[in-house]
Amino acid sequence: MSCRPRYCVRRRHIRRTMRRSRCACAAGTSISPRFPAWSRTNLSARPKTRQATETENHMTKGTYINIKRFEIHDGDGMRTTLFLKGCPLRCKWCHNPEGLSTKPELGFYAHKCTVCGRCAAACPTGAHRIVDGVHRFDRAKCIACGKCESVCFSDALIFYGKRATAAELLPKLLEDKAFYDHSGGGVTLSGGEPLLQADFCRELLTALHGAGVNTAVDTCLAVPEANLRKVIGLADSFLVDVKAIDSDLHRSLCGLPNERILQNLRLLDALHQRVEIRIPFVPGQNAGEMEKIADFLATLTCVVGVRVLPYHNLSGTKYESLDLRYPLAAVDTPIPTAAETEAARDVLAARGIRVLR
Ligand code: SF4
Ligand code: SF4
Structure with a gap:
């Protein structure tokens, strides 16, 4: 049996080992048979601050809402989705109000x-x-x-709002690895907005890549560019929400203007990332933006497909459970018909954009 490159899960020592399942370091932690993405960088050049050391040991705690298995709408194949807590936007139609606050x-x-x-x-x-x-x-x-x-x-x-490190969550996220491998699936980080916890995401994505798992990040991109850059090269694809192109309208619908979002999307394009776009289709709110969104997306080369998500109002009890007011409760917002949703998809298809269903 020949030597194979391996790495220590906790201490990140890179070893060439033969038939050993334990790292030789003092922690003696188990070793993985694959190089993670971080090992392709020059480790000796990285600063060894206290924060860096903790990051390398997967010690940053993330705050999450839920883990859902056997998801088929959060990226390719069959996936496990980790929903992280906290979001910078306040979209009027949000159906995950438990993901808004960063606090448990x-x-x-x-x-x-x-x-x-x-x-x-x-x-x-x-x-x-x-x-x-x-x-x-x-x-x-x-x-x-x-x-x-x-x-x-x-x-x-x-x-x-449970709290856990990447190392603590990894066994749970790997339970369905056989299904990922069979279906071309993997693990998706969603929310809330996962990139509000960019250090934690980086550690978890690193560990997942080390285990040979396909990764996706479902993001609204309303985060500092530095947060986004922390997961570039570790996410195999991005699922990006685009709600409106008119910035004033975006602010009135979602609480923030959209310049940062569009800038981050252009960055993903420039860095040749794989991006799937999601457009919530909400009659009376952003339905009139479809042509502008289509025109903008037609200028990008990173978009592998666009999914139109018709509005639904099934989240009322979640708002009540948290003593929150559903922003559209007093607004007559009809559920779009199949024909209306199809017409929105046609606007995208007419620009040569691949529409996903
Ligand atoms: S209500 Fe529940 S979560 Fe809140 S303090 Fe009491 S036991 Fe803890
Ligand atoms: S009183 Fe209601 S909320 Fe409390 S433990 Fe019993 S069923 Fe649950």
């Missing part, structure tokens, strides 16, 4: 509560009370410790 928080789904009282007994701050057979939840008292979620057997309490 508790969702209380009152319609599922059986008023068993276990959460009241478990809560250290008295945020849950059962009064005259009715469950009262005082969010102001909640310190987001997550203890009540684990004692609720009715799924009435969901804790959004």
Whole structure:
């Protein structure tokens, strides 16, 4: 058996080993049979600050909402999607309100509560009370410790904002590797906006690449260019939301102007990244932007396809569970018909853009 290049998962020592499954370093951590992307850089030239050392050891903690397996709409093939917490935008039609705040928080789904009282007994701050057979939840008292979620057997309490390092999440994300390999799938980082936690994303993508897993980042690109650059070369593809080209309209719909988003998209184009565009199609909000979006996308060479996502209003209970107001609750926003969605796709196809379904 010949020597093969390997690397130590925790210490990142590159070794040539024969039949060894342990690194020779003091940590003695297991070694992977593949070189990760970072190993193709000159390691000796990298600064060894405390922060760099922690990053190399996959110690940055990420805050996430959920892990979904067997996803088929978050990139190529069958995928596992990790939803990270926190988003800089406030799109009126957002259907993941649990991903907006960067802080951990508790969702209380009152319609599922059986008023068993276990959460009241478990809560250290008295945020849950059962009064005259009715469950009262005082969010102001909640310190987001997550203890009540684990004692609720009715799924009435969901804790959004678990924290973990890349090394801690990796085993879970690799559970379906056989399906990824068979279907051409992999792991997608989504949110919220994953690139708000760019260091964590970088560490996780590095580890996934080291394990031979295809990676994708689902992003709104409303982040500093430096954050985006941290994952260039580690994401096999980007799934990018484009909501409007008119910046004033974008600000009114999503809370921020779009110059940074379009600039980052042009950067991905210049760096020859693989990009799939997603356009939320919301009648009465951004439906009139389709031609401008198509004209802009036609100037890019990085776009492998565009997906039009028709609006739906199925996220109302999530807003209620977080004591948030659904921005479109009082606005008459019709669900687009199949013909309207098809007409939007035709606008893109007429510019020679590949439309995905
Ligand atoms: S533990 Fe769950 S079901 Fe029981 S009272 Fe609390 S929220 Fe309701
Ligand atoms: S998350 Fe912690 S503090 Fe908040 S309600 Fe549950 S047990 Fe109480």
